Amino acid sequence: MEGKNETHPGFTLVGFSDLPELRIPLFSIFMTAYIICIIGNFSISMLIISQPQLHTPMYVLMGNLAFVDIFFTSITIPRALYGLISGDTYISFHGCILQLFFFLIVGNMDSFLLALMAFDRYAAVCHPLRYLTIMSPKTCIYLVASSWVILILHSILYTIVNSTQAHCKWVLHHFFCDCPVVLSLSCTVAPDLQIGMLFESAIIILGPVFFILVSYILIIRAVLKLHSSKGNWQTFSTCSSHLTMVIIFYSTLIFMYSRPNTVYSPAYDRMVSIVFCLFIPMLNPFIYSLRNEQVKSAVKRVLLQASS
Structure with missing residues (x-):
């Protein structure tokens, strides 16, 4: 598998094959978490679709996030589960x-x-x-659709770059094909290309971070202007579930991609990636339901209707 090869024979996806004694326990844990993730996110999506009182911009975006999380886990976890149960490390x-x-x-x-x-x-x-004027249904559709278009173009760019590189190594010490890991197997990457990719990915990654920071700075400033401390808490509590998701998501993202190469560790990468790809999407529906009164009320209504 070593040496320059232009015929693209395929990769060895190490996954967790170097931990044979843990394959069955890991398979059981990941399968259980994956099932919970799918059921939880699907339930949130169906709840938002079926309850008219949740047809507001915030919950429409929340439903989209739950829908995306289903696909997010399904892109990586089933192949990891297959590798754990079968021992097959090959991926074309x-x-x-x-x-x-x-x-x-x-x-x-x-x-x-x-x-x-x-x-x-x-x-x-x-x-x-x-x-309702700022966040009209038309605005929501435009914002979500624009995001998809931008990210599809971004993904096409990175996919072309990775697929056209000459690879000198074919062993991926990971359980899925992540961009930095695949690119690290290339024989050489032109400095100009590296700079261009770094600049473009910085916009894609840091753009949303900047947007979130500015939004919360303005929210905190508005909350502090309220004279009632009870009003302060009630206003800010509407943001609590979202803020919790942001903190968990970006803290894991920073651990994954914002560290020096000197502290790179395949085992570390795999475990943090499992948190990012599986456990965060699994936790999101519980964060919505436990920290959001309207969602909890909608769940109670559905349960009462089902029992009556």
């Missing part, structure tokens, strides 16, 4: 590139949706009288 070159393409789109869409939800909270807290 085109299969790897296809996984990379969809992972880049859906993974970054999580970030864009969190930014749009931050803007929604800004509009609700800072401009309550104009909220």
